[in-house]
Amino acid sequence: MDIIHEGKVKRVFQEPDSPERVIIEFTDTVTAGDGKKRQVIEGKGELACRMSEYLFGYLEGKGIDTHYVKPLSGARLLCRKVAIYPIEVVCRNIAAGSFCRRYGLERGEPLRRPLVEFFVKDDSLHDPLIAKDSIILLGLLEEDVLQFMKSVTLSANYYLTELFRQQELTLVDFKLEFGSTKDGHVVLADELSGDTMRVWDNDSTSVDKDVFREDKGDLIEAYTQLVDSLKMTRPEDVSLRPETVKVIVDPKGGIKNPPGEVTKKALVRLGFSDVEEVRVGKIFKIQLKRPLTSEILNQLRMMSVKLLSNPISEKHEVSLD
Amino acid sequence: MSIAVIRFPGTNNEDDVLRALAQIPGAKPYLVQSRKGLAGLKDADGVVIPGGFSYGDYLRAGAVASVDVIVEGIRDLAEDGKPVLGICNGFQILAETGILQGVLLPNQSARFVCKWVYLKVSEQTTLFTENIENAVLRLPIAHAEGNYFCPEEQLVPLWDEGRIPFTYCDSRGQVTDDANPNGSIDNIAGIINQKGNVLGMMPHPERASRPLLGSTDGLQILENFVRATK
Numbered sequence: 443m444d445i446i447h448e449g450k451v452k453r454v455f456q457e458p459d460s461p462e463r464v465i466i467e468f469t470d471t472v473t474a475g476d477g478k479k480r481q482v483i484e485g486k487g488e489l490a491c492r493m494s495e496y497l498f499g500y501l502e503g504k505g506i507d508t509h510y511v512k513p514l515s516g517a518r519l520l521c522r523k524v525a526i527y528p529i530e531v532v533c534r535n536i537a538a539g540s541f542c543r544r545y546g547l548e549r550g551e552p553l554r555r556p557l558v559e560f561f562v563k564d565d566s567l568h569d570p571l572i573a574k575d576s577i578i579l580l581g582l583l584e585e586d587v588l589q590f591m592k593s594v595t596l597s598a599n600y601y602l603t604e605l606f607r608q609q610e611l612t613l614v615d616f617k618l619e620f621g622s623t624k625d626g627h628v629v630l631a632d633e634l635s636g637d638t639m640r641v642w643d644n645d646s647t648s649v650d651k652d653v654f655r656e657d658k659g660d661l662i663e664a665y666t667q668l669v670d671s672l673k674m675t676r677p678e679d680v681s682l683r684p685e686t687v688k689v690i691v692d693p694k695g696g697i698k699n700p701p702g703e704v705t706k707k708a709l710v711r712l713g714f715s716d717v718e719e720v721r722v723g724k725i726f727k728i729q730l731k732r733p734l735t736s737e738i739l740n741q742l743r744m745m746s747v748k749l750l751s752n753p754i755s756e757k758h759e760v761s762l763d
Numbered sequence: 764m765s766i767a768v769i770r771f772p773g774t775n776n777e778d779d780v781l782r783a784l785a786q787i788p789g790a791k792p793y794l795v796q797s798r799k800g801l802a803g804l805k806d807a808d809g810v811v812i813p814g815g816f817s818y819g820d821y822l823r824a825g826a827v828a829s830v831d832v833i834v835e836g837i838r839d840l841a842e843d844g845k846p847v848l849g850i851c852n853g854f855q856i857l858a859e860t861g862i863l864q865g866v867l868l869p870n871q872s873a874r875f876v877c878k879w880v881y882l883k884v885s886e887q888t889t890l891f892t893e894n895i896e897n898a899v900l901r902l903p904i905a906h907a908e909g910n911y912f913c914p915e916e917q918l919v920p921l922w923d924e925g926r927i928p929f930t931y932c933d934s935r936g937q938v939t940d941d942a943n944p945n946g947s948i949d950n951i952a953g954i955i956n957q958k959g960n961v962l963g964m965m966p967h968p969e970r971a972s973r974p975l976l977g978s979t980d981g982l983q984i985l986e987n988f989v990r991a992t993k
Contacts, residue, residue, distance in 0.1 A: 697912065698946065700873035749830060752823055752859065754866045755912060 450477060451490075451637060457520065462624055468494070468517040472637070474655040476568050481654070487517035489665035493635035495519055496672045497602065501630065503677060504601050505732030506594060508630040509621060524621025524631050528582050530561040530569065531591050533599045534615040538640050539652075541615070544571075550646055556599050558592050563619070589762035590628055590734060591620050597685060597733035598630065604680040606641060609671040611649070614640035627736035636665050684729045687742060688761040691751040692723035726750055734762070764992040766792040767807035769837070771828045774815035774852065776969065783969035783985055784811070790989040797833045804836040809846040809992035812837070812853030814905070814967060824867060824908040825855030834860055846890065846991040847961040851906055854953070854963030863956055863963045864921070865913030870906070871946025877905040879977075880944055882952055882966060883932035887925030889955055891962045891987045899936040900929075900980035902966035904944060904952075909965040911947035911954070921954055929953035929964055960991070 446464060447454040450473045457463035468487035473480045491513075498510030498519075509521040534541055537551040541559075560577060561569045577583050583591075595618055603613045616639035619632035632638070636650040643649055648656075649664040649671075693699045701722040709717045728745075730738060739760065746758035766784055770777045777794055784792035792811070795803035804810065818827035828834070834856070841847045841862055849857040857863040870876055882900045884892050913921070921927050929952040933942045943950045945965075953964030968981025 697868070698871060698910075700869045700871050700910075700946075704873040749822070749826060752826070752866050754914065755868055 451487075452633065456523075462523050463511065464521050464523045465514060466519045466521050466633075468519075468633070468635075472651065472654050472661065474651065477565065479655070483654075483661055485662050486665065489662065489669055490633060490635035490637050491517040491519060492669050493665070493672065494633040496669075497605075497634040498630070500605060500675075500677050501598055501601060501634075504597075504680070504682065505735065506598060506601070506630060507627060507735045507737075509623075521631070522623055522629065524623050524629060526563070526619055526621045526631060527587070527591075527628075528563045529572070529577060529588075529591070529620075530563045531595045531618045531620070532559045532561060532615060533557070533595050533618070534559070535599070535603065536612065536614045536642075538614050556596055558595050560588075561617075586739075586760075586762075587620075587628055590736075590739065591618075593685065593687075593734045593762045594618075594620075594628075594630065597683065600683050601680060602634075602639075605672075605675050605677065608675045608679065610644055611668075611671060612642045612646075614642055616640070629736075636661075636668050641668060682732055684731060685733055686727055686729050687734065688763070689726040689728060689742060689746050689750050690723065690759045690761055691726070691746070691756050692759075693721055694755055694757050697755045723756070724750075764789060764791060764808040764989070765806045766790055766809045766811060766989070766992055767795040767804055768792050768811045768813060769795050769797055769803075769833065769853075770813070771797040771815070771817035771831065771856075773817045773819050774813055776813035776815050776850065776852075776967070779967075779969045780811050780813040780850070783972040783982075784989065786973070787982075787986055787989045789993065795833075797828070797831050800832040801836040803833060804840060807840060807845070809988065810837050810840055810848070811988075812847075812849040812856055813969070814851030814853060817852055817856060820852075820908075823855075823859065824906075825852060825857075825859040828852075828856045829859035838862055841956065841958075841961050844958060844960050846988050848891070848988050849961075849963040850967055850969065851904075851909075851965055854965055855908060857961065857963045862961055863954055864917045865911055865954065867906075867908045867965070868910040868912050868946075869908050870910050870944075875905070875907040876909070876944050877903070878944065879903050880952075880966060881932050881934055881936070881942065882929045883936050883938055885925060885928050885930075887928075889925065889928050889962075890959055890991050891955070891984055892928045893987050893990075895983045898980075899932060899934070900971075901978045902968060902971045902981050903978075904966045906945070906965055909945040909947065911945075911951040911965075913948065918948065921951075922949075924957070926955040926957070926959075927951055927953070928955060928962065929966070962988075 443455040453467045455465040468491040470487045511520040534557045537547040621631035653664045702720040706720040751758040930950040968984040971978035971981035
């Protein structure tokens with residue numbers, strides 16, 4: 443089999459019979475601290491693979507598009523072939539790890555709401571934190587892809603948090619990577635395991651890679667506990683969470699907008715003399731039954747053209763903000 | 764001949780249209796509720812979509828009605844060459860379906876306009892304007908979104924192909940800005956499709972169809988429509 447990519451802890455092979463499929467092999471290598479700390483721990487690859495298999499399958503079942511197709515023997519998964527985006531997405535529920543160091547916070551401080559951060563996927567730069575505007579300005583992602591990733595990340599956070607909660611485990615934070623398929627769909631890719639997330643049990647003890655990172659015990663024991671806990675979850679008990687998106691419809695430039703004109707006159711009459719122009723459009727808040735996918739985004743664009751806007755006089759925009 | 768007069772939820776001119784058509788010899792108008800779907804158009808030789816506020820004019824005037832199932836039947840009849848007349852909200856619906864080009868935007872005044880206007884009939888004969896070419900008609904309008912607009916690349920063929928039968932004018936037939944009640948591009952009050960069998964117009968011919976109403980100028984338009992259903 444041809445190797446397509448060799449990462450720090452995984453190898454990606456071309457599936458010989460299907461150009462659009464790859465085989466991802468999880469190795470026993472475990473690294474931390476930007477690759478400075480590195481060890482081979484027998485059995486780790488298999489456990490990380492089983493976690494990924496379970497969690498990708500679970501998220502697929504909840505409507506999130508992932509690259510996962512099916513498990514293979516050993517520490518291997520059959521996946522859709524994707525081009526990985528150069529941005530890693532991190533979602534945090536509780537302060538831990540680099541977030542604490544960066545902002546001087548105590549480990550374990552709960553965040554008011556889930557926080558989504560972006561990092562450049564580049565080992566030579568040590569994967570730096572990056573602002574949204576910089577991502578767009580540097581051309582690392584299109585703005586709509588970035589918004590999409592954030593939305594899917596928050597959906598995944600909800601579903602994973604609820605699943606772990608069943609086993610009295612707390613999802614502290616996790617890292618996601620996304621890729622685009624040949625037909626342009628943006629899907630969740632890479633892995634979902636103790637290597638890419640922090641999970642704490644009842645007394646805030648890590649059952650994830652922090653065990654290795656901070657020399658806190660036996661990593662295999664922790665990962666085995668995590669896999670066993672996952673096997674006891676009931677995915678069907680986690681209810682679907684509706685997602686809200688906005689479609690913004692605006693009168694095109696050059697088209698008169700009488701409602702805006704009379705509104706402007708009224709504002710000026712009230713003394714708001716700085717108002718130069720007002721244009722009145724519409725915002726549709728659309729609640730979806732399930733998480734966003736590229737397919738649903740396409741449907742939203744179709745809705746906008748077919749009914750929500752009149753393309754002759756209005757422009758439309760799907761907003762995931 | 765059989766003329767289906769469509770009532771969407773919120774249509775409110777259907778009785779006026781039915782009465783106006785009923786006085787024309789040969790016309791057999793009947794009410795069709797939009798929820799009857801395609802079955803409601805089974806025997807129709809022509810269709811009138813009357814005015815009103817279909818679906819409360821929510822979204823945009825005519826937009827929600829334009830995706831009703833019955834509209835597919837109207838589209839088929841139009842493609843078969845059967846005459847179709849959309850009055851006021853009916854015009855807005857036809858524009859939203861794309862059967863007629865363009866869009867009816869909010870009036871330039873941002874107000875509901877309800878008054879008598881004069882219409883200049885084009886000199887080219889159309890299915891709907893036979894015998895009234897070049898005439899000046901007096902008809903009422905009553906709408907908030909009657910401001911016709913279409914892009915230049917559609918406007919030029921509309922003129923070139925004689926598909927603008929009515930423009931707003933003054934009592935002497937002069938097409939002026941002052942005579943434009945809603946800001947319509949080129950004072951357009953009504954347009955016809957390429958095939959020539961579908962007319963959409965903002966003014967109400969049915970409200971100018973007997974002396975008691977103050978004008979009979981709309982009658983000829985309806986008579987021409989009825990004749991075309993035969």
